[in-house]
Amino acid sequence: MKLLRVGTAGAERPALLDAEGTLRDLSGIVTDVDGALLADPAALDRVRSAAASGELPVLVAEGLRVGPPVGRIGKVVCIGLNYHDHAAETGATPPAEPVIFFKAADTVVGPEDTVLVPRKSVKTDWEVELAIVIGHTARYLESDEEALAHVAGYAVSHDVSEREFQIERGGTWDKGKNCETFNPLGPWLVTPDEVPDPQALSLKLWVNGELKQDGTTAQQIFPVAEVVRYVSQFMTLYPGDVINTGTPAGVAMGQPEPKPYLRAGDVVELEIEGLGRQRQELKDA
Structure with missing residues (x-):
């Protein structure tokens, strides 16, 4: 998977780039791409299943800022x-x-x-x-x-x-x-x-x-x-x-x-x- 975070600095929301290069909104599935998500196999499975379904909402990429792909980095x-x-x-x-x-x-x-x-x-x-x-x-x-x-x-x-x-x-x-x-x-x-x-x-x-x-x-x-x-x-x-x-x-x-x-x-x-x-x-x- 290609996970990312989009939006203004400090207010990014989770997203996914699917196999066809379409940007998809993950905010209805998870709250952020961060350590809590990465450490939770069940949450990652939900993301994979949602991505495979092709039903995640499409995000309009034009003009949309891409933030760091991980939030709340410890070090x-x-x-x-x-x-x-x-x-x-x-x-x-x-x-x-x-x-x-x-x-x-x-x-x-x-x-x-x-x-x-x-x-x-x-x-x-x-x-x-x-x-x-x-x-x-x-x-x-x-x-x-x-x-x-x-x-x-x-x-x-x-x-x-x-x-x-x-x-x-x-x-x-x-x-x-x-x-x-x-x-x-x-x-x-x-x-x-x-x-x-x-x-x-x-x-x-x-x-x-x-x-x-x-x-x-x-x-x-x-x-x-x-x-x-x-x-x-x-x-x-x-x-x-x-x-x-x-x-x-x-x-x-x-x-x-x-x-x-x-x-x-x-x-x-x-x-x-x-x-x-x-x-x-x-x-x-």
Whole structure:
């Protein structure tokens, strides 16, 4: 299934994109696409049955904002330096264990919402990423199979970063990762039955129409199952939590001087095979 949330920010309603590409209203079946839904097999079965019936009301997509595909996200866990080619382009040694940092849940916006360039920013960068959405509470998972069984689905994530804040201003990476609007997510939450192999997905990102990133999840140093298993050793993952799994080569930071960091007026587009496409215009905060 392709689940999503549509409407004005803070007042989104649940929806489904059916096999024919028609947008359907789920608000008569469930209250939201969130952790409570993802953890409830009976509720998900009701959604599947309603979708199969073809009787869900049609939503007029034109002019309708698409919000983040998951509501009430508890936390956004991020994995850094998780692609062999990205580590190489930045001159970093591939990590022996996953590098973990966090984004606040309030950085998450819709896939076509405006991204704000922070005040005094000179190094705002792009990163297309595969996001994992957790479906069941995960603690101390022991195997890849167990880890994948806790995944509710996948989505496109844009891990926007301010590199000066992240790297040159001291402390941890958090200052460069948590600026307002720095995590567009969506358009859809795609359930695992439609993503048979999360290690065989192409990822692409364009800036002003120019292809900048063209990678594949096969390049991940730590694959999806290992990421979920590993993270569960250090924290409890709850339904609706999101894990951003890193970015392939092609970010501005990895390019020759003068590095083409983002500015107000730029347009970023990104997509992951089978998971949909995003588009953001950048404006000054």
